[in-house]
Amino acid sequence: MQNRDNSYTRAELKSYEGEFLYELQNSYELSPRLSEQILISAKTSLLLTHKLQKGQVTAVVADLEERSGKPIEKVRKTTVILTLHNGQDDIRILQRLGRSNLRQFVIQRITEEAVEQGGILTQEDLSYYLSCSVRTIKRDINAIRNRGIEVITRGVFHNVGRGQSHKSKIINFYLDGFTYSEIKRKTRHSISSIRRYLESFSKVLMSLHYGITDISEISSITGLSEYLINQYQQIISDSQNTPTRKSNLSILLEQAQYRNGIKKRIRQLPHGFQAAVTQENKI
Numbered sequence: 001m002q003n004r005d006n007s008y009t010r011a012e013l014k015s016y017e018g019e020f021l022y023e024l025q026n027s028y029e030l031s032p033r034l035s036e037q038i039l040i041s042a043k044t045s046l047l048l049t050h051k052l053q054k055g056q057v058t059a060v061v062a063d064l065e066e067r068s069g070k071p072i073e074k075v076r077k078t079t080v081i082l083t084l085h086n087g088q089d090d091i092r093i094l095q096r097l098g099r100s101n102l103r104q105f106v107i108q109r110i111t112e113e114a115v116e117q118g119g120i121l122t123q124e125d126l127s128y129y130l131s132c133s134v135r136t137i138k139r140d141i142n143a144i145r146n147r148g149i150e151v152i153t154r155g156v157f158h159n160v161g162r163g164q165s166h167k168s169k170i171i172n173f174y175l176d177g178f179t180y181s182e183i184k185r186k187t188r189h190s191i192s193s194i195r196r197y198l199e200s201f202s203k204v205l206m207s208l209h210y211g212i213t214d215i216s217e218i219s220s221i222t223g224l225s226e227y228l229i230n231q232y233q234q235i236i237s238d239s240q241n242t243p244t245r246k247s248n249l250s251i252l253l254e255q256a257q258y259r260n261g262i263k264k265r266i267r268q269l270p271h272g273f274q275a276a277v278t279q280e281n282k283i
Contacts, residue, residue: 055085
């Protein structure tokens, strides 16, 4: 078991993320915790581009609005980007929970990525990209649905609607008062993933707070898909009549406003003072 753990550690260190963390900790003498927080911030903002990142592939899939039943050669298609491997997050899930749970995690991620980009995967697509049998995919999807999360594939999309994504499920757990550790146990997502989803949700919350209600405009401002924004808007609306959820919405809004204010003040400082302020406020 010790050798197995060491192999995962080596895999982390050999990734681009591991190299970045090494530079932060050794060249800039930052703590491991602060280095990881900087990495998370970079992945959610600076590194978001339309170019393929390590671990991503392009896939030609059926268009989201194409109903099942047509011969595949007559189905309108679209190209999407799928994240088959998401660096250290996936390595840690593999280490902690094993391959079957990691595969279920990836199924949730790439089916939602496809839908957010206007495409939709079939179970056969999942079987191909994850190098396993369709029977295994069906078993994994049933396990995910038993946890209350809908997996949107082409065969079920027009029957069940868009369902509740794993991101929305995590947001709901947080608003209901669950801690990061409890959400991690319930959803099998890493704490860094949970934080990223909450940050994305907070962007929509901030937009609505400042009177921006048009979905396409929110999408342009936040970089989030209209599909996801629709779900987040519904969560915000449904939470207004529940004291606990409404209170937690206020906390998220305050945190988002604070982060935004700190970053704005840093941009206004002379360059030499920025590192000290960032270190002090642990952005």
